[in-house]
Amino acid sequence: MRKLTKRILISAAAFLLAGPVFISPNTVSADKVSDAKAAISSNQSSSAKLLDQINTQQSKVDKLNNDVSDKMVEINKTQTLISATQTRISDLSGEIDTAQAELSDRKSVLREQLIELQKKSTNSVSGNVYVDFVLSSDDFTDLISRSFAVNKLNKANKDAMDAVDAAKQKLAGLKDEQVSKAAQLVATKAKLVTEKDNLVSVKTSAEAAQVSLQTQLEDNKDALAGLQTELDQASAAVKAAAEAQAKQEAADKAAAAAKAVKTASAAKVTATVTTTNNNKGNSSSATPSIPSVSGGSIASNAARYIDVPYVWGGASPAGFDCSGLIWYAAKQAGIDLPRVSQAQSTLGTYVSVNNLQAGDLVFWGGVGSAHHVGIYIGNGQYIHAPTTGQNVKVGTLQYYRPDFGRRL
Numbered sequence: 001m002r003k004l005t006k007r008i009l010i011s012a013a014a015f016l017l018a019g020p021v022f023i024s025p026n027t028v029s030a031d032k033v034s035d036a037k038a039a040i041s042s043n044q045s046s047s048a049k050l051l052d053q054i055n056t057q058q059s060k061v062d063k064l065n066n067d068v069s070d071k072m073v074e075i076n077k078t079q080t081l082i083s084a085t086q087t088r089i090s091d092l093s094g095e096i097d098t099a100q101a102e103l104s105d106r107k108s109v110l111r112e113q114l115i116e117l118q119k120k121s122t123n124s125v126s127g128n129v130y131v132d133f134v135l136s137s138d139d140f141t142d143l144i145s146r147s148f149a150v151n152k153l154n155k156a157n158k159d160a161m162d163a164v165d166a167a168k169q170k171l172a173g174l175k176d177e178q179v180s181k182a183a184q185l186v187a188t189k190a191k192l193v194t195e196k197d198n199l200v201s202v203k204t205s206a207e208a209a210q211v212s213l214q215t216q217l218e219d220n221k222d223a224l225a226g227l228q229t230e231l232d233q234a235s236a237a238v239k240a241a242a243e244a245q246a247k248q249e250a251a252d253k254a255a256a257a258a259k260a261v262k263t264a265s266a267a268k269v270t271a272t273v274t275t276t277n278n279n280k281g282n283s284s285s286a287t288p289s290i291p292s293v294s295g296g297s298i299a300s301n302a303a304r305y306i307d308v309p310y311v312w313g314g315a316s317p318a319g320f321d322c323s324g325l326i327w328y329a330a331k332q333a334g335i336d337l338p339r340v341s342q343a344q345s346t347l348g349t350y351v352s353v354n355n356l357q358a359g360d361l362v363f364w365g366g367v368g369s370a371h372h373v374g375i376y377i378g379n380g381q382y383i384h385a386p387t388t389g390q391n392v393k394v395g396t397l398q399y400y401r402p403d404f405g406r407r408l
Contacts, residue, residue, distance in 0.1 A: 036231035
């Protein structure tokens with residue numbers, strides 16, 4: 001009886017000691033690995049959606065930038081017309097003053113003529129200088145002569161004064177037209193300035209939305225790093241638990257079965273670590289280095305202005321907008337291009353993004369309505385003037401993909 005009781009106690013003790021082996025922490029760690037992988041996958045999917053939204057928002061900001069630059073070009077043209085009109089008004093005012101002075105001179109000459117006639121007509125008979133001058137003639141021949149002289153003098157004076165007065169009236173009419181034109185131009189400029197200010201306000205809101213999306217993307221990256229750490233820790237726990245279990249099972253009498261379990265566990269750990277390493281590789285992205293620029297003179301000229309600030313309506317090394325950079329780089333190469341991206345996008349031949357070659361112009365938007373432009377330099381990269389607050393720089397097709405290219 002004592003032997004039977006002792007055997008029962010030994011069996012119970014053995015069962016209790018074996019308990020931790022059957023309730024293995026490996027099961028809990030494996031769940032953590034599975035949860036971490038699922039969270040990483042969800043994070044990567046969310047990040048991809050955010051990146052698409054950022055690209056869409058960037059395209060919107062670029063279009064608004066382009067619209068503001070176009071408004072600035074129109075405002076500058078209108079101001080040039082206003083200045084020219086004001087100069088013309090000033091010229092016409094001078095011409096009117098000259099005509100007025102000439103009319104006064106004609107009246108003075110007429111007064112002098114009347115005085116001379118009065119001197120020749122001695123006593124007034126009719127009260128009219130011209131009539132008295134005729135009547136005071138010496139004979140009939142002198143009468144006829146004086147009559148012709150008076151008629152000729154009257155006609156000459158009338159024609160001269162009519163001509164001067166007509167010129168004065170015409171100049172006054174032209175001045176009124178220029179004044180009206182100037183007023184219309186000033187109103188047009190005011191409207192353009194208001195439209196430009198509205199666009200700037202909308203662009204500011206769009207940039208704020210873009211910054212918000214970028215912040216979310218950065219938060220996702222931080223969360224991804226934390227999830228990757230959890231995955232690494234869970235994978236390490238799985239590996240440690242598997243090793244501990246393998247050592248425990250190595251002590252069992254079933255050597256062959258224990259060896260098979262150990263081999264399967266090692267294979268599982270290897271696959272998990274490989275997947276983890278692959279996920280690490282997929283979740284990181286190397287910052288592209290600036291390549292040596294190829295693509296002809298326009299591309300090499302544009303590369304010279306990397307780090308020059310973005311300026312609305314800018315088309316000089318003091319500051320560029322997107323189309324101003326391409327226009328200026330082409331001008332330096334002896335190539336005459338239109339000033340704005342809409343017109344530039346109609347030049348040359350259409351090229352799909354997958355068939356771009358270094359030197360092709362790349363556009364965002366549609367042909368004839370493009371709102372952003374850069375120049376492709378190969379290796380999936382292009383040079384462009386991005387937006388306000390940024391400088392001319394190299395962009396990538398992976399981060400911000402154009403809609404099409406044009407080969408000049």
